[in-house]
Amino acid sequence: MNIAEIDLNVLVVFDAMHQHLSVTRAGQALGLSQPAMSAALAKLRAQLGDPLFVRTGHGMRPTPRALQLVDPVKRILETVRADILLQPAFDPATAQRSFTVITPDIGELVFVPKILAYNQRHAPGVTIHSVAISSPGAGEALASGEADLAIGYFPDLAKPGFYQQRLFRNSFVCVVRADHPRIQDHPTLDQFLAESHAVVRPAGRTHLYERFLESQNIRRSVRAELAHFASLLTIITTSDLIATVPRDIAHVFAGLAPIRLVDPPLQPPAFHLKQHWHERVHADAANVWLRKLVRDLFHD
DNA sequence: GGCGGGAAGAGAAAGCCTTG
DNA sequence: CAAGGCTTTCTCTTCCCGCC
Numbered sequence: 001m002n003i004a005e006i007d008l009n010v011l012v013v014f015d016a017m018h019q020h021l022s023v024t025r026a027g028q029a030l031g032l033s034q035p036a037m038s039a040a041l042a043k044l045r046a047q048l049g050d051p052l053f054v055r056t057g058h059g060m061r062p063t064p065r066a067l068q069l070v071d072p073v074k075r076i077l078e079t080v081r082a083d084i085l086l087q088p089a090f091d092p093a094t095a096q097r098s099f100t101v102i103t104p105d106i107g108e109l110v111f112v113p114k115i116l117a118y119n120q121r122h123a124p125g126v127t128i129h130s131v132a133i134s135s136p137g138a139g140e141a142l143a144s145g146e147a148d149l150a151i152g153y154f155p156d157l158a159k160p161g162f163y164q165q166r167l168f169r170n171s172f173v174c175v176v177r178a179d180h181p182r183i184q185d186h187p188t189l190d191q192f193l194a195e196s197h198a199v200v201r202p203a204g205r206t207h208l209y210e211r212f213l214e215s216q217n218i219r220r221s222v223r224a225e226l227a228h229f230a231s232l233l234t235i236i237t238t239s240d241l242i243a244t245v246p247r248d249i250a251h252v253f254a255g256l257a258p259i260r261l262v263d264p265p266l267q268p269p270a271f272h273l274k275q276h277w278h279e280r281v282h283a284d285a286a287n288v289w290l291r292k293l294v295r296d297l298f299h300d
Numbered sequence: 301g302g303c304g305g306g307a308a309g310a311g312a313a314a315g316c317c318t319t320g
Numbered sequence: 321c322a323a324g325g326c327t328t329t330c331t332c333t334t335c336c337c338g339c340c
Contacts, residue, residue: 023326036309038327055317055326 010044011073017041017053018070021060090285092123099290100129102138102150104202105228106249111151114297132202142278148287150276151294153208157276164274165291168300171270172209173250175232176242178258183242189218189265196223198241200232209244212268233257248273273298 016026027037045051050065062070090097103111108130119126133141135156141147143161150157151167158164174192176183183195197220201207213220224235232243237257245253250261275294281287 033310034326035311035328039309042327060326 010040010047011076013037013040013044014052014066014069014073015077017060018062018066018073021053021062023060088285090289092119092126092289094125095123095286096125097286098127098129099149099286100131100141100147102131102133102141102147102154103152104132105230106246107152108132109229109252110248111294111298115293118293118297138276142276143280145280148277148281149290149294151298152273153271154274154276161279162276163279163282164276165295166272166274167295167298168248168273169270170246170248170273171267172244172264173247174242174244174262174264175236175250175253175259176262177237177240178260180240180242180260182240183260183262185260186263187265192242192265193218193220195242196221196240198222198224198226198232198235198239198243200226200229200243200245202227202229208271209268212266216266218266233259 012030013026016029017023020026020029023037023041024034027034030037032040041053048065048069050063052063052066052069053060054063055061101107101112101115112128112130115128119128131141131147133147133150135154138147138150138154139157139159139162142150142157153170174183174187183191199210199222201210223241224239226232226235229245229249232245233253233256235241236243236253236259242262244264247261253259254261275291277287277291
């Protein structure tokens with residue numbers, strides 16, 4: 001007999017019959033009426049060419065052929081339950097897994113160290129591969145599976161097929177070297193514009209503060225234009241330049257070098273940093289674990 | 301999208317079998 | 321022989337699928 005000719009539901013019927021040894025009770029267990037259960041049993045008998053369960057004075061009793069089938073049927077049903085119906089669990093303590101996370105170089109300074117510190121204690125086999133992909137390409141990378149998660153400011157990913165979760169509210173702050181000769185804690189707009197500025201413009205990313213100044217028709221003297229936030233710290237500590245950066249990165253800088261955080265004279269509307277993922281991995285246990293970790297570590 | 305055919309299941313009823 | 325449980329048959333409903 002060809003497997004395609006068998007309705008595999010009959011295995012469920014067989015198992016229920018073996019458990020209850022009664023057509024009525026087996027039917028109740030499967031949500032079938034007694035006649036429907038009887039019909040299912042008749043179908044099973046026809047397919048296997050054996051009466052399987054026969055009526056005796058002590059209820060329905062299995063035939064030798066039925067007894068022969070008990071273990072194989074249980075194995076098959078258990079395999080279906082465990083390997084097909086149950087979501088595979090993700091155990092961070094034992095998992096050997098690498099996650100690719102899209103985040104700008106700010107993210108590598110702000111997010112990655114905390115994730116790694118957590119993993120070192122609780123998920124020793126989990127590694128993080130950080131990639132800086134610009135906003136338009138991030139969606140493609142998430143959809144193709146090239147990346148698992150994007151963390152940061154990705155307004156292009158607010159579209160069908162993608163999920164997002166807000167992590168924290170961010171704003172801007174100015175940074176200068178600790179012994180800057182002119183800039184005090186609350187510079188006026190004139191004082192701010194009188195200084196020379198260092199600006200970070202990572203390729204392919206939205207520059208919120210730049211756009212804000214343009215919308216206000218404000219021009220400043222830019223002395224250094226950088227592609228990476230990481231280079232900014234050295235430049236600030238060795239010059240009189242002033243830079244306006246997201247507050248989270250400024251706090252990381254303050255822990256690394258003698259700099260001061262200063263309120264900017266103009267503050268654009270606050271923005272939210274989020275994590276984004278593709279619907280393809282929405283139910284994936286490993287991805288769910290990573291998202292929960294990111295939320296627990298960074299949600300304000 | 302509407303229609304028709306087939307499959308499956310429910311419910312009712314009648315018949316059969318076994319036990320006490 | 322009555323009671324309980326299984327089987328069979330019939331009718332009706334629902335759902336799915338293919339066709340136009």
